[in-house]
Amino acid sequence: MGSFVLTMLFIFWRPKGLNEAIPSTFGAIAVIIWGNITLANLMDISSKVSGAAITIISTIVMVLVLESVGFFKWAIAVLSNLAQGNGRRLFWLTNLFCFLMTVFFNNDGSILITTPILILLLKKLKLKRHQKIPYLLSGALIATASSAPIGVSNIVNLIALKIIGMDLYLHTLLMFIPGILGLLFLLALLFLVFRKDIPRTIPPIKLTSDLKDFQIYHPLQDESLGTENKKQKRIMVGILIFVFMIRLGLFIASYFGIPMEIVAVLGSIILLGWRWAYLKVPPSDMLAKTPWHILIFAYTMYILIYGLHNIGLTDMLIFYLHSSVSKSLFHASLVMGGTLSIISNLFNNHPALMIGTLALTNMGLDPVTIKTVYLANIIGSDIGSLFLPIGTLATLMWMHILKREKVGIHWFEYIKVTVRVIPPTVLFTLVILFLWIELVYN
Numbered sequence: 241m242g243s244f245v246l247t248m249l250f251i252f253w254r255p256k257g258l259n260e261a262i263p264s265t266f267g268a269i270a271v272i273i274w275g276n277i278t279l280a281n282l283m284d285i286s287s288k289v290s291g292a293a294i295t296i297i298s299t300i301v302m303v304l305v306l307e308s309v310g311f312f313k314w315a316i317a318v319l320s321n322l323a324q325g326n327g328r329r330l331f332w333l334t335n336l337f338c339f340l341m342t343v344f345f346n347n348d349g350s351i352l353i354t355t356p357i358l359i360l361l362l363k364k365l366k367l368k369r370h371q372k373i374p375y376l377l378s379g380a381l382i383a384t385a386s387s388a389p390i391g392v393s394n395i396v397n398l399i400a401l402k403i404i405g406m407d408l409y410l411h412t413l414l415m416f417i418p419g420i421l422g423l424l425f426l427l428a429l430l431f432l433v434f435r436k437d438i439p440r441t442i443p444p445i446k447l448t449s450d451l452k453d454f455q456i457y458h459p460l461q462d463e464s465l466g467t468e469n470k471k472q473k474r475i476m477v478g479i480l481i482f483v484f485m486i487r488l489g490l491f492i493a494s495y496f497g498i499p500m501e502i503v504a505v506l507g508s509i510i511l512l513g514w515r516w517a518y519l520k521v522p523p524s525d526m527l528a529k530t531p532w533h534i535l536i537f538a539y540t541m542y543i544l545i546y547g548l549h550n551i552g553l554t555d556m557l558i559f560y561l562h563s564s565v566s567k568s569l570f571h572a573s574l575v576m577g578g579t580l581s582i583i584s585n586l587f588n589n590h591p592a593l594m595i596g597t598l599a600l601t602n603m604g605l606d607p608v609t610i611k612t613v614y615l616a617n618i619i620g621s622d623i624g625s626l627f628l629p630i631g632t633l634a635t636l637m638w639m640h641i642l643k644r645e646k647v648g649i650h651w652f653e654y655i656k657v658t659v660r661v662i663p664p665t666v667l668f669t670l671v672i673l674f675l676w677i678e679l680v681y682n
Contacts, residue, residue, distance in 0.1 A: 242545050242589075243267045243270040243274070243544070243547075244267060244271075244545075244547070244548060245270055245404075246263075246267065246504060247263045247264055247266070247544060247673070248269030248357070248586070248587065249367070250263035251264065251573070251588075251630065255372055255678050258637065259287070259321050259414060259533055260533075260537055260636060260663070261294070261303045261533035261536040261537040261540070263535050264536070264540040264541050264544065265536060265540045267540065267544050268539075268543035268544055269336075270541035270542075270545055271543055271547040272543070272564075274556055276547035276550050276551060277543055277546060277547050277550065279548070280632055281432065281543075281546055282543070284546075285539070285543060285546055286539075288636060289500075289538060289539055291499055291500065291538070293535050293539070294501040294504065294505060294540060294641070295490075295501045295504040296346055296348060296349075296502055297530060297532075297535065298507065298508040299345045299346050299349045299504060299531060300345075300348065300349050300352065300484075300505035300507045300509070300531065301508040301526055301530060302345065302483055302508055302511055303349045303352050303353050304505065304530065305479075305511045305512060305515050305517060305523075306353065306479060307353075308507040308515065308519070308521060308525075309475060309479070309515065309519065309527075310475075311476060311479070312353070312357050312360065312428075312471065313355055313360075313387065314457070314472060314473075314476050315337070315357050316357055316361045316392055319333055319334065319357075320360060320365075320444065322673065323442065325401040325441055325442055325443070325444055326440070326441065326442070327371075327438050327439035327440050327441060327442045328440065330375070330439050330442060331374060331375060331378070331431065333427060333477060334354075334358060334361075334378075334379050335378055335379060335382045335427055335430075336387065337354060337357075337379075337382070338350060338354045338380075338383035339382055339423065341353050341354050341383065341555070341629060342383050342384075342386035342387055343386065343482050343487070343680045344480065344487060346387065346394060346439050346486060346635045347383060347384045347386065347387040347394050347622075347632070348633060348634050348637060349468060349636050350383040350384075350386070350634075351380065351634045351637050351641070352637065352641075353636075354380075354383055354507050354532075355379070355380070355638055355641045355642070355643075357423055358375055358376055359376070359388075359641075359642075359645050359647060361375075362375060362376070362524075363590070365442050365443060367379065367439065367442070369647075370374070370437050370631065371438070371439050372439055373437065373646065373649060374430075374434035374437050375439050376435065376647070377644065377647065377649060377653075377654065378427070378428075378430040380417060380634075380635060380638045381426065381430065381554070381626055381658070381661070382426065382427060382430075382639075382663075383634070384622070384632055384634045384635060385422070385423055385622060385623045385626060385627055386423060386467070387622050388410075388415065388421070388422065388423075388618055388622040388623055388669075389412070389415055389416045389418075389419030389420055390408075390412055390415075390416070390419075391406075391408050391411040391412065391415070394516055395592075396624060397411075397618060398611075404601065404610070404614050405461060405598060406539055406611065406614065407492065408490065408500075409492050410611070411615075412491075413523060413680070414611060414615055414673075414676070414677060414680065415618065415673075416614050417676050418615075418619075418668070418669055418672040418673070418676050419672040420620075420668030421669070421672050422619070422623060422668060423647065425495055425664075425665055425668045425669070426661060426662075426665040427624070429660065429661040429664065429665065430657075430660075433657055433660055448490075450566030457560045462651065465667045479522050480537075482507070482510075482511070483507070485556050486503060486504065486507035487632070488627050489503040489507070490504065490614075491523055494514075499661050512526065531637070537590075537635070538590050539572055539618070539631065541588060541590045541591045542590065542591060542594055543589075544591060545587070545590075545592075545594050545595050546594075548591075549595060549598055550589055553595060554595060554598050554599045554602065555597070557599040557632075558599050558602055559600070559601055561579065561603075562577070565603060565605065565609070565613060566603075566605070566609075569609060569612050569677065569678065570674050571606070571673055572605075572609055572612050572616065573612055573613070573615075573670045573673055573674045574616075574667075574670055574671075574672075576596065576600070576613045576616040576617055576620065577616035577617070577619045577620040577624065577666060577669075577670040577673075578624070578633065578666070578670075579596070580593065580596045580617045580619075580620025580621050581619065581620040581621075581623075581624025581625065581627065581662075581666055582624075583595065583596065583620075584620060584621045584623060584625030584631050585624070585627045585628040585630065585631045588630060588631065588632070588633065589621035589622070589625035589632050590626075590632075590633065592620075592621055592625070593617055595626050596617045596621070597614065600613050600617065608677070608681055610612055610675045611677070612674070612677050614668055615677075616673060619666060619669050619670055619673065620666065623662065623665055623666055624662065625658060625662070625665040626656075626658055627655070627656075627659070627662045628651075628655065629651060629654055
């Protein structure tokens with residue numbers, strides 16, 4: 241327990257910008273040395289984490305390919321054109337964009353795509369700092385929460401799916417409607433919170449000489465921008481269609497029992513091969529650009545939480561929660577969703593969902609209750625975890641990108657918003673989940 245507490249203290253503190261993977265690695269090593277983790281435990285963790293981790297890294301490789309072909313600048317021009325000088329319309333568009341990027345990729349990949357795009361877009365618009373926050377903060381929250389409706393959009397969901405034995409189809413059937421309604425509810429609350437800071441009008445972005453190195457597509461200026469930009473449009477649309485087909489391929493693979501990571505790796509290899517042949521850029525740059533620390537952080541945090549599981553944390557959760565969870569589906573949904581929200585904000589949603597899922601599988605519940613509790617866990621770990629920046633790896637990455645780009649948002653600013661939008665969204669989504677499962681099974 242001591243190694244876990246010290247690890248979390250250093251992750252919260254992050255002295256001199258310390259990467260969160262460093263304290264988690266030292267904590268995991270300490271747990272192994274003290275004998276709280278066996279070799280069999282390590283093999284079990286590897287079997288649960290490896291496939292999901294490979295899928296996520298393959299998706300991030302696709303994101304990096306998009307960046308290298310100018311997708312970020314292309315997206316800025318498209319968003320600016322569609323907004324037509326209306327700041328509120330831009331607010332809805334940027335959040336829709338963040339949602340789609342999570343659906344196309346995953347929550348971590350979405351943060352890596354959308355955050356740099358929004359920072360550059362807001363810089364070009366010359367907005368004041370308080371006017372930038374609504375776009376940046378709402379975009380991050382929506383991008384991360386959008387992983388709830390579809391299991392494949394979050395490494396945590398993928399691992400939990402394997403533990404619980406549920407396929408992507410059933411997850412989507414039971415979770416898509418509650419997840420989407422929860423997102424719309426969250427977005428409405430965010431608009432109410434930020435409505436005074438969102439500018440009503442924004443200046444148009446002109447394609448000036450400082451952007452001449454990027455082939456930016458502007459939908460209303462195809463002819464004036466020439467054939468190169470028409471070609472750029474075809475490339476961008478073609479890549480997005482390809483990525484969408486890969487996402488469908490993950491569902492098809494799940495249906496036929498094919499490991500999803502095979503489809504994800506194949507997709508990333510095809511994109512890298514196309515880039516090498518078309519742009520003459522070899523794939524070697526991916527080794528430096530891929531955030532490998534994500535894998536290290538996820539794996540070591542699972543080691544830590546498995547150590548807590550071995551010394552009785554799971555048994556304690558079962559002891560205190562079993563009676564409440566067993567009362568009814570409604571109690572099961574609210575109790576476990578609320579519990580996972582709290583644990584995720586204290587320990588990060590990666591280990592929190594794992595310990596919650598391990599507890600769930602040992603409660604002796606009937607199949608419908610197990611599915612309900614599992615999905616309530618997902619809501620707590622994907623949405624409830626957003627109360628604090630430490631709650632998800634995606635928000636940690638987001639804070640890091642903002643700090644690197646010198647537009648950092650302080651924890652107090654973050655929590656001042658999340659305290660008003662996250663708890664009611666979690667409650668609303670859990671209630672909708674209960675009603676939807678009742679409808680599906682009755």
